[in-house]
Amino acid sequence: MGLAPERSSEAKVAELFRDTSTRWVTDKVERLFPMLIGEIMTIKPSKWGGKDKRVWLNHKSGAHSTKTGYYAALAMNKPDLLEPLQPAQEWLDDVWKITTSLKIKLLSWKIKHGAIPVGDILMARHIKANVKCIHCEDSESILHLFFHCPFAQKVWELLPVVTGFDPMRINSFNEGWKLALKATILPPTGINDCPLIPWVISTIWTTRNFKIFQKRHFTAQEVMTKAIVDAKEWKAAQIIPPPLPQGPPKRIQDAASVILCCSDGAWNKDLNTAGMGWSFSDFRNERFCSHSDSSMYVCSSLVAEGLAIRLAMEHAIALQLRQVVFESDSLQLVSAIVDRSSFNDLHGILADIYLLSKQFDSVSFRYVNRSSLCFEDNLAKQALLGPVRNPC
Template structure:
């Protein structure tokens, strides 16, 4: 049986339509799968990080969708500009922060939702174990905030946090080993919003979230250090 012609098969893949529910419109998935496999291979060789086939394909889909979103036609951009002045009445600001203990590999996460930047109407916090870095803690806080926003059916949300490194990672599609899976989740969650943005903010604007995150971490540490009482 003759070998397949690489050039012919590659061109066929480039013409393949990605079917629902993944549907990517005009985006092509094949190159992104190959790139995701290559980057996963590099992560394994150079950082001893292993990613499953599902994680690798999810990353490829996220990258393909991000690329497709970046190819917005001029007409769509004009339509977005027309609706932006009216967003102020329904747009929600979500502020998130995290506190991390390196010795315990644990973190406290906190996030709040605001109307008009100042009117806080909902806040949440939770402790998390097995957290490898402060950057990972910030990413987990953002992901939890986005999951909450999706659950509350919020459509227009500006997410603010004080990690410039995380903002850059989201904007550039960087592949930090600690954030590989978290960034994939953030990209997928972004699809659920009509409008979403990620912004760096000064630490002093996160006083409430900072305090809530630290309290969540302190309570978690306390429960881990209490000795059982024998009766």
């Protein structure tokens, strides 16, 4: 881009807006920033007076953290070190979302990080200890202990699964962990909705420690039985917590005057364009009004959904509707509105949604399944196929 001309050295972003609005002057943006027009125009400022906010661009929430700052510094100064530090595993799905005890989740996390004191790791850290497997006297590694050891193989042979589970074909603990989690446990273990594999891994580990420190020996059958019993006992002890109170809803004076507004967005990734459709229905579920619109320079489907709700709210205000329930099939968007959470791309749109909400006597937002918005989805797609107008 080069240095800014002297006459533009004190220029402000507001000078790129049309008159006193926050609509970009496309010609001016293109003339001054021809290489950045796509990035600039996808920014959707607040149309209704929302306040500006400083955001950290290296995270979608706009919030800065030590972790994201560290990775940003590495990317700028030592990009060659960044690749090995990127998480190579899906920790949420592989560990933290598994239905099992927190103790076993922590053990699984340690094993995946190579942070348990097996023989190979102790030897690598120059710790004097017996580095041989307690069961077979071979070199003890994580892969050996949990899958390749003859004792572990006997345990896995007893695993009640639909198809055979061959631990000798496994080349790493992570590979074995993923394969074992996918295995379908046969009845009548009584733990179909609670994965047995983490309990088996945990029991193999505790069996090894009992044998080392207490000289207690267990058979493979006892290991599998204990894993099943522990899993069943833990499952039976779980108490489903009551739902958290949501707070008192706004009182609706007349249910017959409540209007339902359904909105949906369609997005073309290649062209960065979006179509938005919405409709209004009365308490008898009879649709009395619908509309659609389109926009250029839309950077994601989430922004398209946000634009659809904002346009629907503006239309509802123009129709002088006082009590409205807005429905969307974007759970992420509805959660952001209800929880007042932040997204860089949505800041201006969310600010407008909060401001527009004050124009209603009663307003709420809720998520619905995509199948409930077939009409609005068709409106949005038709708008996307037609001539696309300037950015919203």
